[in-house]
Amino acid sequence: MNVLVCFKIVPDLDRLSIDDWMIDNCARVETRFVNKIINPYDESALELALKLSEQARGVGVAVTLQALTIAGGWANLALKKLRALGYQEAVRIESEEELSFDPEKVATLIATYIHNTNSIDLVMMGRQNSVGDNAKTPLLTAELLKWPCINQVTAVEIDTAGIYQVTSIADEGVITRKVKPPCLLAVGNAPFSYLRVPTLKAIKEQAAQPVKTLDTAELRLFSPFLPLISGVELLDLKIVNRKRAGTIIEGKNAAEKAGILYHSYLKGWLADL
């Protein structure tokens, strides 16, 4: 089984003091001077994959782990750290572009890599990023690949037949499902998922090994999903005014609530369109 975990390195927003939240005229926060970390949801995905690999070994299933990020050369340190932790392959798609607000482009690059590699059974990634926070990348990637996607994943195991048992959180509680590969898991707020720490010895062993790097332009040439990434450019960001009144719809179940929503609110608005 080949597992790919996608991750992103982001500014550690917890390190920003309130008076450092300098919002520029494009509604972006100044983060150039802040430490960078692996996006916490992605960190959980990376650790869950390591746990999966160990569990798989226990049941006699071989699992190989790959880590993928889209970033500049500054991300190599994190990729080497992941190799020191047991990832067999660490891949970087070369890009210095700001992609936080462009999930379509990110999803297309990831899907293209998976399509071209043609050996990935399971993809894991954090369900959302701290910057941008659109929570769309895993869903768009799965849609492009036409793979099933499970959101809010908190644990994953594999059985001897190669079937994944996936635990996820839903509004009403915890769901455990059996899933045949291929599939994509969007990891949510998973407990016990701090990424383990590699030893100095393991880091030293990986230090001289180069990171596999792919060129974005070259990748695009071979992308079956090209239409999605062409002609998309982030021009502007605006702060959404969220100060508005809200109404909580009460109902016995989702169907009743949807009925109230439609008859009391949407029907009239739709008629006016």
Add this chain to the structure above:
Amino acid sequence: MPLTREQITDALVKIVGTDQVVTEEAVLKESSIDRFRRFEELHGVFTQPLPVAVVYVRNTNDVSAVLGFANEHCINIVPRTGHTATEGGLETVVENSVVLDGSSMNKIIKIDPYNMQATCQCGTSLQDLEDRLREAGYTTGHSPQSKPLAQLGGLVATRSIGQFSTLYGGIEDMVVGLEAVFPNGKITRIKNVPRRAAGPDIRHIIIGNEGALCFITEVTVKIFKYLPENNILLGYTLDNMKTGFEILREVMVEGYRPSVARLYDQEDGAYHFSHFAYNKCVLIFMAEGPKSIADATAEAIESIAGKHSECVKVDTRYLKTWFDHLNWDATDVARERAEIVETKNIGNTTEISANWDKINQIYETCIERIRNEIPDMTLVGGHSSHSYINGTNLYFVHYYNVVDCKPEEEIIKYHWPLKKIIVEETIKAGGSMCHHHGVGKHRTPWIRDEYGSSYYILETLKKAYDPEGIMNQGTIYPKR
């Protein structure tokens, strides 16, 4: 005939009242240790004898009465306030110990801006005192990493130091007077004066005693004008520690006193400054005080650093997030605990000091030996954070994965061997094995080597002031 646990508890209740004596098992367990044994604690393992009770004293007379009782019945007393000790000083290594907790004595007694001093009870949180002072335009100048949690009694008892010490000094430079209670119940007060020459300075019998001689009940410290608007933060990257030590030395020897003077090696620096200093050492200064002094200090530092071609100035905006997170509060401690449990990766520190001509040698030898001799290391590095005219300190930072051992074996397999390397190499080079965390219980094997012939003086203090040996056995002085 020693008293039973029940008899001790009954007697304590008679002395201070039921509400002040806590005997719940969970409280006793966490009171049997400090941060040194947190790996055991996080795994629910408690290897030290549980104390009989934790006694929350309300005033100096309570302290005197409890100590008098303990002295009469040879009951080991472990004094504490903020419970932030790191070197095992709060471990209850003797059966039927009593933990004497001064954290309820938390009144700020007097802030005296004319004489520039503030008097507090031992349980006053340094953060509370500092907040009150800053509202009025003053500061203690004391800012240890534990500022949000630590309390005045413990800070004085361990000879603590803060991140701005190169200007303001350590706690021993700040304390002008004290009140302390000795094991026989004797209450002593040392008055608050600018200086004295009436014999030896007896403040220093109390400052740094780690609860092994007396219980500190009240502290008076100097205060200073707080002028943050004049602060100038400076940062540089450089290639090696030796150059950094030379720059620190030159700044000190030329007579400049920045409040912050810190030098991080590549490993420790990567932990804090990975966003701008990959594989580089980092040198940080802060000039503060009256504007003319701050400006002159910053100008001089720039000139000294500028003479070294490997020094590259850093945009101070890179340093601001670091500067804003110098202190650890309860949230940081909780996060650290969760990470340790999940990753089995734990970090500790060992701080030493030495003269300028020895410090780099100690640094290089210890780092090399730890890398070669200690298994499962994930980080070993260090920084200098407190400089003086004749030398500086080194704060070794060591993280490791706890592999193939029980929680109670973590100290034996990793922490003690690490500490042994650092302490032995430091003493061998003529340095001091403790810079600002105290001896605690885990550096006592080397206390005679640390003192040499002057151990006679230290030993005699214990005999004179604690002849029954009831004060925090095993701390500073080896367990009887």
